Amino acid sequence: MDVKDFYFDLPEELIAQDPLEDRSSSRLLVLDKETGEVSHRIFKDIVSYLRKGDCLVINDTKVIPARLFGEKEGTQAKIEVLLLKRRENDIWEVLVKPGKKAKPGTVILFGGGILKGTVVDVVEEGNRLIQFSYKGIFEEILDQLGQMPLPPYITHQLKDKNRYQTVYAKHDGSAAAPTAGLHFTEELLRQIEEKGVTIAHVTLHVGLGTFRPVKVENVLDHHMHSEFYIVEEDEAKKINDAKAAGGRVICVGTTSCRTLESATGEDGILKAGNGWTDIFIYPGYRFRILDGLITNFHLPESTLVMLVSALAGREHVLAAYEEAIRERYRFFSFGDAMFIASHPEQET
Template sequence: MHLDEFDFNLPQELIAQDPLEDRAGSRLLVLDKETGEVEHRMFRDILSFLHPGDCLVINDTKVIPARLMGNKVGTEAGIEVLLLKRRENDVWETLVKPGKKARVGAEISFGGGLLTGKVIGVEEEGNRLIQFSYEGIFEEILDQLGQMPLPPYITHELKDKNRYQTVYAKHEGSAAAPTAGLHFTTELLEQIERAGVLIAHVTLHVGLGTFRPVKVDNILEHHMHSEFYRIEPEEADKINAAKAGGGKVIAVGTTSCRTLESAADESGLLKSGSGWTDIFIYPGYRFKILDALITNFHLPKSTLIMLVSALAGRENVLHAYEEAVQEKYRFFSFGDAMLVV
């Protein structure tokens, strides 16, 4: 399967730079995965597609202010560090720019010495292992010094950093937001529950895979980075009960989808627990538990558009994207939404 098969033409001006004032005021493109038919709605209309006994699955991870701007001790050269994955003993796997200034042994100072980091290793992909030193509580220092790690295609400054969090964000650990969830308001979620739809929480901390382009022509050679997930027993019970009762399981976002498919057995039973997943879903994949997906519009040639294509068919998805471009939908993290049913 060739990378070019997942390409499409996207005008630069359709990349959303700012979130809408009203979270649920986005547009919603509804794609029927069987027929390929497309319908244009507003995100609030999501209620029309959810029914009593269905289960909506949301990822309650919380984005940490993971971008740190520091200076190399000794030369004062500017260095940018993006926290990706927490290891033990205050060690983090990080992306560092420029990497050549961060060789093993290099020390970096942040916030005038409030936080310091020492490069103690280099991973095979070039990511640096940095051990941090500080006094006090790391999360509080990070909150003080860190910036929200917005994707590189967003060039505007985010005025309110809570707009890069879902309203239900709870467990800190992500380097990027599960952006399909940004469309939900507390009121909309309450309406969904009142309509008899179960809402189940899972946690997947979004990591490096979000930032990595596919660099191989044959997509089967692409390797996903592993990300940590957790599913509590009572949440697994909700999802299994919906499935057993004939309800649909609707994932909010590709991260929720990947969590479900990683933790389900071949019979479609979801198991609680935690672990690391590097699942890569592309056309030909047989879904074990997922029935429908709420997602944003993704980058050309990305693993995310491959996942959506696995559910709805590549030709259906690319046709829907073509229509979204014609209708001037807003794309990517702060953009409009798509429902695959």
């Protein structure tokens, strides 16, 4: 399977640089995964595509302001640090720019010394382990000094940190937002529950690997990044009960999808627990529990386009993307959305 099979030509001006004023007013392309038929709606219309008895699965991870700008102690050389994952206590795996200035033993000062970081090791892919020292509460200091780690294709400054956060974000740990969830408002979620749809929460802390390009020609040679997930017992029961009763399991975002597919056995039963997943979903994959997906429009040749293609078929997905481009949909994190399911009829 060649990575070029997932290429499409995307005009740069269709990359959304800013979030819309109203989260739920994004456009929604509805794709029938069986026939490839598409229709065009507004995101708040998603309520009419969900049915009583369905289970909507959301990822309640919270993005931390993980981008820090500091100075090398002694030389005042500028250094940028991006927190990737907490290893233990105050030791974090980070991305450092420029890396050559961050040899083991290097001390970096942030906020004039409010936060101090010491490089303790170099690990795989050139990432660093940094031991932080400070007075007070780390999360409060990070909130004061850190910036949201927006994807590289967004060049505008974000005016409001909360717009790169879902309204249901709860558990700190992500370096990137589960962006399909950015379209939901409290009001929309209330309408969905009033319709008789169960909303289940899972947690997957999104890493920057989600933006990492596929650099191999053969898709099967790609090494997938790992991310930490949690499925609580009562949330797993909601999902399993809905499925057993004939409802559909609709995942909000590829992160919720990857969590469920990682934690579901061959028997189709979702198991509670936590762990690291590096599941790579591409055409040929047989979904164990997911029936439908709400997702944004993704990068050409990305693992996310491959996941969507596994669900709806590569030809259907690329044809839908071509139509979205013709219709001037907005792409990527702050862009518009898709709903993918079998025979996704609206209910009145």
